[in-house]
Amino acid sequence: MKIGIDIMGGDYAPEEAIKGVISYLKSHEDSGADVHFVLIGNPDIAAPYLSLLDQWQSRYTLVPAATVIGMNEHPTKALKEKQDSSIAIGFGLLKQGKIDAFLSAGNTGAMLVGAMYTVKAIPGVLRPTIASPIPKLDGKYNFLLDVGANADCKPEHLVQFSVMGSLYAKHVLNLDNPRVGLLNLGEEEGKGNILAQATYPLLKQHTGINFIGNVEGRDIFLNTCDVIVCEGFTGNVALKMAESIYNIFTETRGVHDEFLDQFNYEIYGGTPILGVNAPVLIGHGISNARAFSSLIENARKLVASNFTEILRNSFAETADQVTV
């Protein structure tokens, strides 16, 4: 399989992106044996780091991209004006099927817009969504979605997030019959804002998911469920709170704890965009080599599991009553 990487994206690009590829090649000699890397970026800037890949010349191809979309550029405007940027070229390759997955630690908005306008939403998917693992006290992870792509949602969007999250948990995370919880401010049915109150009965009657009811903020780090569904506003606040816990306790307070280690985003590297016609992954802006390596493995799993095909088949049946 061919995994496309925007080597210009992220605060420490291209160095860490390329070192991430090296780290992956070294640590995934078996499982990653069929991965060919398509590195997209400025050859001159990347040259000093590409030389580190000399012993793996057969494992990668460099696709030149003259420009970069900056972290603070307007996504739609930048994608339109910078067609020679690494993100624009990456999505071009993805659309043409020249790469099987595309990942970048660059401008998140440009990645979302690029995914929506090139590979596009899967037919039947109302709103593609971004999801993130959140560590659970038992060593596993909850899968939280949406975490920011969809700030305002309707009940039917949350139902689809539940389906996409369940399918991801089952086929990519290999969880059997994943439990779905609706993030809410109380446990009982009937609690919540208008959105949560209207979503609850739809999830309850949905035969394609294993809905266990409402979960609260205190359940986010516990093994109450496997997939936590909410609109992207609350999900984004929850994700950023969780991420800040790692920085605060590990870096500022010097606390060492195994559970705390699970909060390190480098372990999972970033977030997939679910519901578009090809695997697209967004890394953290601060991604280092380890984070890039994790993101690559995540991309490999998405491709190897045929996840896009699974989503497409599910949503082809009926948009709101698919079977997981």
Added chain:
Amino acid sequence: MKIGIDIMGGDYAPEEAIKGVISYLKSHEDSGADVHFVLIGNPDIAAPYLSLLDQWQSRYTLVPAATVIGMNEHPTKALKEKQDSSIAIGFGLLKQGKIDAFLSAGNTGAMLVGAMYTVKAIPGVLRPTIASPIPKLDGKYNFLLDVGANADCKPEHLVQFSVMGSLYAKHVLNLDNPRVGLLNLGEEEGKGNILAQATYPLLKQHTGINFIGNVEGRDIFLNTCDVIVCEGFTGNVALKMAESIYNIFTETRGVHDEFLDQFNYEIYGGTPILGVNAPVLIGHGISNARAFSSLIENARKLVASNFTEILRNSFAETADQVTV
């Protein structure tokens, strides 16, 4: 001043409520010298613990209440049917001015409904709100509101929460020119869901508050601002996540850290209802003696600072352009 306490409210009532009073009397001999306690509850059930108060007989009065509103009872129904309950009697005393503040660790919904229907909202206040301190890395606290009373809000509600939160931070927490942040999924103006996008310009043009812009989930534990404003759905999730961090790391993981200690709710004891015509405070269901003692001190400060009068004066001027 007279502080009314529902000694039947909470999982460990009446024992911990009464022990909380004793703890307060012992630890606040000076600042709490003018506090007289009005203990509301079932005399028979409370008798074994009331005997612990023998040496402070002049400092308290017992007001009998035959029944208790259970933690899971329907608030409105229970308040109507159980007029001899400790919460109903407490609000009766508060309305008549026989106590200056009322606190309970019992049914949160009944406390909210009781406050709204007896002492009622201050004229001009659209929605009374509940707020909670959230620890900051510098040893201080952010003041987060709303944390669950108002799951669906309009921009004008968030503006009023900003005003009430600022006034509380200034007059009760003694913060000079408290900074208000709007909880959002991005830093820049224009980011957010429809509510946040519509609220931002209202806060920006408001001359009565010190608005510093958007804050994100990662700012909740930092000293980015002093008052964090959001609707009660996201605020409730954020609060419960923060609370769970203390339990997870301290109790389950055995981590000891000074910053983590600040997460212990026993330090502040509970949450005030802001925007009603008398000080009302809600304690945690699991309140122990220390938590009750903190809640009492919180009630004393609210009364001593004339906070209700300050709110009333502010909202009497104009509802949306008060000066902090």
